[in-house]
Amino acid sequence: MAHDPGHIELHDPETDPLATYVLEPDDVRPLLRRVVSSPGAGTTTSHAPFTGSPIAAIPLSTPDDVARAAKNARAAQRLWAARPLRDRTAVLSRVHDLVLERQSDVLDLIQLESGKARVSAFEEVCDIALVARHYASRAGRYLAPRRVPGLLPGLTSVRVLRHPVGVVGIVAPWNFPLTLTLGDVLPALVAGNAVLLRPDPQTSLTSLWAAELLEEAGLPDGLLQVVVGDGPTVGAAVVQHVDHVSFTGSTRTGRVVAAQAGERLVPATLELGGKNPMYVAEDVDVEVAAEGAVRACFVGAGQVCVSIERIYVHEDVADEFTAAFVRRTREVRLGSGLDYRSDMGSLTSAAQLATVVEHVEDAIGHGATVLAGGVHRTDLGPWFYEPTILTDVPAEARLGREETFGPVVSLYRVASDDEAVAAMNDSDLGLNASIWTADTRRGAAIAARVRAGTVNVNEGYAATWGSVAAPQGGVGASGIGSRHGREGLWETTRVQTVAVQRGAHGVLGGPGVGLHRLFDLGTDTWPRVYTEVLRTMKRLRLP
Secondary structure (H helix, E strand, O other): OOOOOOOOOEOOOOOOOOOOOOEOHHHHHHHHOOEOOOOOOOEEEEEOOOOOOEEEEEEOOOHHHHHHHHHHHHHHHHHHHHOOHHHHHHHHHHHHHHHHHOHHHHHHHHHHHHOOOHHHHHHHHHHHHHHHHHHHHHHHHHHOOEEEOOOOOOOEEEEEEEEEOOEEEEEOOOOOOOOOOHHHHHHHHHOOOEEEEEOOHHHHHHHHHHHHHHHHOOOOOOOEEEOOOOHHHHHHHHHOOOOEEEEEOOHHHHHHHHHHHHHOOOOEEEEOOOOEEEEEOOOOOHHHHHHHHHHHHHHHHHOOOOOEEEEEEEOOOHHHHHHHHHHHHHOOOEOOOOOOOOOEOOOOOHHHHHHHHHHHHHHHHOOOEEEEOOOEOOOOOOOOEOOEEEEOOOOOOHHHHOOOOOOEEEEEEEOOHHHHHHHHOOOOEEOEEEEEOOOHHHHHHHHHHOOOOEEEEOOOOHHHHHOOOOOEOOEEOOEEOOEOHHHHHHOOEEEEEEEEEOOOOOOOOOOOOOHHHHHOOOOOOHHHHHHHHHHHHHHOOOO
16 A cells, blocks of 8 residues: 555654654655665765754665666556546546645655745645646647648648657756656656656655655556656666656756757757846836845745846836835745744755855955845754845856856846846846836836746746746746646657548549649649649638
């Protein structure tokens, strides 16, 4: 019998001073058995960002384990793809219900592994419910055969079909352990694929919990294989054994993944880095815009691909907005409790903290001014860092152009919409952007000029991300392809065109009317005849 993912005991030191964040061994063992691993492969230890203490020893996978997992997934996929679509959508519908029922349990795990505040972890639960419901409802429409005009109207019938690619490899990061694993697994499965999943070792327990949830939702054995290990070894091995790669991470690593996939002529979906901008126009309610900016910049301690790292404020409201933004930022509640009392949690690792500190100190060294934050809060935990606002950040500072991926934002003044758009587009990254204005038509017009995969008007990131019927992706160095919407589902399918030519063999003994009749006219005649056919089709406005 499958382990019940609804009963995980996690002790909270904020309510029990004698406890630490510890998972009971009986809870951990069934999860860890889901990792495809072999004797002697070793383990890796994940640590709780809130305390720095060990969480669990996670079994590691070898490249041979990855090959074995891919083989098992491929065998299971053949049967899965042959099942009616309603069987696949039923699994997603059940996932929707289960993740909401068991949210308390997975929220604990997400917080334990990532260090984020509970309110940020709840966004992941919401995302999975939205994605599961959407594809359960729309997959039939997205995957249905599509009729298109044929070569000869009335004689050529053309349908475009979509087939599962086979095995989809998902190489996931640590910052969204539920959303960027299960959220990508679901569309791949409903399209008829199997999945080879490599979660980040730091956050693999959440992914293994999701695997158990899928089993309880009715997913057949073998379709989801989980391997654990570093990117250069295990992540690279995943790329070598799958038919499509989905990778979320840095632009630097994304280029490596793209090259590896390209060597095999395997398609890849890549969501990469972002130096996401926001523009605050002069007609805003500054309190509304400041509240939105706080969420957009500091949710998940800024460790969100679509979070805002630079804000351009119209000079007419710059002083007023800055005062409101600084005040609200200083009011952000930091904490590590497994409850909703905190607004922001910890950075996830010492490495991430080091990047944040380096970017801030480098900016200060180049003349930047700290308006709020800039403090490493060791009193709260080893990797807590206050939400930080800087101004006067010069172009040569690393903070000005490089992705920080932490709770740090820089402020700039602009004199017009045109200046704001030019500044927002002055980057090779183009993942997400935000426009704030009381005139929504003006906001939409400005948004269309911004070079980014998604642009939110009067919201930071949630409006586009949560609108799961629309594609989510980046341009330029921020990635290739999309998740969400029909485009996200189509990423894991291969397209096939089937054209049926009617009348080739005639009816009731009569002569056929297929293309061969045209070609039988001879090379000195049929080009002239078909030229007239093409002119006639245009006059009749045929597509």
